[in-house]
Amino acid sequence: MFMFIRMGFHAIVRDKANLFFIVLFPSLLVFMLGNLLAFLDNPDEAINPMEIRYTIQTENVDEVAAIDAFLEAFSEIDQITFVEAEDFDAVKEAVRSENASAGILFTEPIGIEIFEGSDSIQNRAVKLIFKGYARQAGALTAIAQTAPERLPETVDAIFSGAGGLLADHDLGYSRTMLDYYAVTMIVMIIFMGSTTGGAEDLFSERKNHTLARIIASPKNRTNIYIQKVIAQLPQNLMQTAIVMIVSIAVFHVHYADTFRGNLLLMLMLILAGMAVSALFMILGMILKFNPTAIIMPLAWVILFISGTFSKEVSISGFTEYSPAFLIQSAAFDLTVFGRDEKCLIVIVICVAVLILSTVAGALLFRRKGFAV
Amino acid sequence: MTDFVNVENLTKKYGDLIAVDNLSFTVKEGEIFGFLGPNGAGKSTTLNVISTLIGYDSGNITVCGYDMAKDERKIKALIGLVPQDVAVYENMSAYENVAFFASLYGLSGTALKAAANEALEFVGLSEHRKLRTSKMSGGMKRRLNIACGIAHKPKLIVMDEPTVGVDAQSREHIMSSIRTLRSGGATIIYTSHYMPEVQEICDRIAIIDKGRLAAIGTKEELLEIITDVKTIYITCEFPPDQKESTELSVDRVLDDLKAVPDVRYVSFDPDESRFKIDVTLGSDAVTPLLRIFMDAGARIHEVQNEEPNLETTFLALTGRELR
Ligand SMILES: Nc1ncnc2c1ncn2[C@@H]1O[C@H](COP(=O)(O)OP(=O)(O)O)[C@@H](O)[C@H]1O
Ligand SMILES: [Mg+2]
Numbered sequence: 239m240f241m242f243i244r245m246g247f248h249a250i251v252r253d254k255a256n257l258f259f260i261v262l263f264p265s266l267l268v269f270m271l272g273n274l275l276a277f278l279d280n281p282d283e284a285i286n287p288m289e290i291r292y293t294i295q296t297e298n299v300d301e302v303a304a305i306d307a308f309l310e311a312f313s314e315i316d317q318i319t320f321v322e323a324e325d326f327d328a329v330k331e332a333v334r335s336e337n338a339s340a341g342i343l344f345t346e347p348i349g350i351e352i353f354e355g356s357d358s359i360q361n362r363a364v365k366l367i368f369k370g371y372a373r374q375a376g377a378l379t380a381i382a383q384t385a386p387e388r389l390p391e392t393v394d395a396i397f398s399g400a401g402g403l404l405a406d407h408d409l410g411y412s413r414t415m416l417d418y419y420a421v422t423m424i425v426m427i428i429f430m431g432s433t434t435g436g437a438e439d440l441f442s443e444r445k446n447h448t449l450a451r452i453i454a455s456p457k458n459r460t461n462i463y464i465q466k467v468i469a470q471l472p473q474n475l476m477q478t479a480i481v482m483i484v485s486i487a488v489f490h491v492h493y494a495d496t497f498r499g500n501l502l503l504m505l506m507l508i509l510a511g512m513a514v515s516a517l518f519m520i521l522g523m524i525l526k527f528n529p530t531a532i533i534m535p536l537a538w539v540i541l542f543i544s545g546t547f548s549k550e551v552s553i554s555g556f557t558e559y560s561p562a563f564l565i566q567s568a569a570f571d572l573t574v575f576g577r578d579e580k581c582l583i584v585i586v587i588c589v590a591v592l593i594l595s596t597v598a599g600a601l602l603f604r605r606k607g608f609a610v
Numbered sequence: 611m612t613d614f615v616n617v618e619n620l621t622k623k624y625g626d627l628i629a630v631d632n633l634s635f636t637v638k639e640g641e642i643f644g645f646l647g648p649n650g651a652g653k654s655t656t657l658n659v660i661s662t663l664i665g666y667d668s669g670n671i672t673v674c675g676y677d678m679a680k681d682e683r684k685i686k687a688l689i690g691l692v693p694q695d696v697a698v699y700e701n702m703s704a705y706e707n708v709a710f711f712a713s714l715y716g717l718s719g720t721a722l723k724a725a726a727n728e729a730l731e732f733v734g735l736s737e738h739r740k741l742r743t744s745k746m747s748g749g750m751k752r753r754l755n756i757a758c759g760i761a762h763k764p765k766l767i768v769m770d771e772p773t774v775g776v777d778a779q780s781r782e783h784i785m786s787s788i789r790t791l792r793s794g795g796a797t798i799i800y801t802s803h804y805m806p807e808v809q810e811i812c813d814r815i816a817i818i819d820k821g822r823l824a825a826i827g828t829k830e831e832l833l834e835i836i837t838d839v840k841t842i843y844i845t846c847e848f849p850p851d852q853k854e855s856t857e858l859s860v861d862r863v864l865d866d867l868k869a870v871p872d873v874r875y876v877s878f879d880p881d882e883s884r885f886k887i888d889v890t891l892g893s894d895a896v897t898p899l900l901r902i903f904m905d906a907g908a909r910i911h912e913v914q915n916e917e918p919n920l921e922t923t924f925l926a927l928t929g930r931e932l933r
Binding site for chain 1: 658661662663664665683684686687689691693695696697698699700701702706710711713714715716742758759
């Protein structure tokens, strides 16, 4: 009864090419992409330590206090040091001779002049810092003019150390590129592995003439065919489980938030693989030439328009109907938003495709003569 | 002996091609039945129909009393198939292959183990039972191919050219195992286009050509059909001082030989510089033959007489050489 399933397993672990494509290749992909994307998540270029010299022209006490409080906040950042200078011409000269990274002139009322240095990345950082300052100062001025009595508490709130006005909450929605690619990689492996695996199965049995022996036996052909479909399970189970487990264990990839969600995701991906396998088994029965020759280019195209290789790719009218895209978006709905409706719909479709393909395949399999 | 396989008016077409043409024969229980014919004669097609692999256009087939049209599965259970092309899984061991195919016939547990081991023992692969098929030699694969077809102890063993491409030692082993299977009670249908094999082990032989039955019977019966033919081999040389080339001389001699009334068939083997001439037995054709050679200026080295054999029988029946 389980002979075919055992054989399906043998076919994976004993054939070096299969072993590579089903076990090693996905793990390698996760590994490569994992390292690559972890690197992409870091900033492109580090900001070198910088010294910013500034001169305060304003005499307004409140404003000077505000500037001091603002600059004080940077004392914790080692990369940036602020140095006050009396003579701004000397500051400009220092920037020009690259002794300082930038020069800031605080003018009256709450104006800021920035003198950039030669490092474009540092210039960007300086601009960002003082854009924030200018907005804040603008807001404070507005409050001072419209509701002066609220000014003290606002200033207190801004500068009162622990967060102040800015509250930072982690809603758990933060996703890395790897979380995206881990899902699309499984989808890719389904469309590369299950398609060829399904089609090659009966094709190779025809080519090696072993199908003749199977068909000559008194075993019921429908029964044989159903077992053959079930025998696709080891491959589909392994290819999905390996990527999920390796990516979680080694790269801490985040799939669904709950155990149930992850189980559902895995079930959907395995069923999708089984449906694809069963569909392509039919191809393996009717093609006269090696099915991989047409499957590979087809799979690449489908995956390409489905945004599997890059989330930027989307062709309206195609992408939203592509099975790979539907599986991916159901997976993201589940992993990112914790919604499982799409996932359940995909599962239902996959089961339907699996059953229909199995029935159609079994009918074809009962035909006489195709094995010889 | 009772009829074990009965084929009546079997016809199988592939499009316009009639691969098997109104073929009828019976195979008796417990015999080794040989199917002899050149490539493309329809041997495999006939065997594939009997082993239920392919359908047929018309005819009646019964095996062990079961009608193919009604009791196909009962027939399947009786048959052990040894296909023309080695049919085994490359990534499985010898034992796993045999056990897998035997399990398709309902064997399981210790019975399956015993049957698989016995079959491997039988073909002399016991020592290599754990060897991956992909690592086997051609001869070993052929023997494994046989083991996979017989492990379930079928009553009818259908063997399609089981010795193609094997070394002499494996061939001997296969020949003797076929005999052992027969003494174990199995009926065997065996095809080959290698004459000596068929002559050696078959109890009865059917000669087919272009899908049609040319003759059927025991080896002796077949020889009797055409006792009127014998073969004369004449090895000779055309001296180089002749006016015309050797090829022209050979062609002219061949034409002259064909014109002799009792000559049935002539051919020339340039490698051995030998003419092969089939003549009607009893007629004294040798003298006119030798005259032709002398007229052509040939220097005769050797004249050999060969008594009738299956090769000449086949030739006489089909006008074609077997290989
Ligand atoms: N599947 C097939 N489709 C078309 N023609 C076939 C097929 N199988 C065999 N034939 C043709 O049928 C004839 C008999 O073939 P076969 O039974 O294999 O001969 P043999 O086994 O005696 O060499 C040949 O002419 C062969 O080309
Ligand atoms: Mg053949």
